[in-house]
Amino acid sequence: GENVEQHPSTLSVQEGDSAVIKCTYSDSASNYFPWYKQELGKRPQLIIDIRSNVGEKKDQRIAVTLNKTAKHFSLHITETQPEDSAVYFCAASKNSGYALNFGKGTSLLVTP
């Protein structure tokens, strides 16, 4: 089955700096790669996603890049703010309706 590895497990940055979280996956048939943000005690919420026919996608301060050949994808957060502090999960899936395979999460702390 699909195996998703996520690094780092913890990340601490100063407000205004950039943060990068990286994930690798094992199943070359995976074609959907979402990123979820989970605040303490809350449910995971989708913040950005990318499909395999696209190399990069941006949404304001958040971007995701995908390298299908190398089977890795990354989340980039620019101009970080304290409210970006949360646990971020990457995931991979083969098709709509299939289950997501999650990485183990990155705990991001943005200090003022």
Add this chain to the structure above:
Amino acid sequence: NAGVTQTPKFQVLKTGQSMTLQCAQDMNHNSMYWYRQDPGMGLRLIYYSASEGTTDKGEVPNGYNVSRLNKREFSLRLESAAPSQTSVYFCASLLRDKGFEQYFGPGTRLTVT
């Protein structure tokens, strides 16, 4: 729309007791999922139902059963709870063939003593 709802929010069980976690969605989604979340382990799939009338095992199905009662509801049953099942359980749903985003419920925090 309430989205995805789960009951109960918290539950404490003794080893060997049984219980059913309830999940419902009002978004007319056809696929539904149960995940468990443990510290440092991310979210792991227990069971899923790609459409009404079908269920399939995920990564960690042992000790659980599911029922897709109708299009709206997908329940998770623990027949004989064990301390290893102490976790936070999330239900999610998705509208198949209309996108890939899974919507999560608020979670159920279960403790087995």
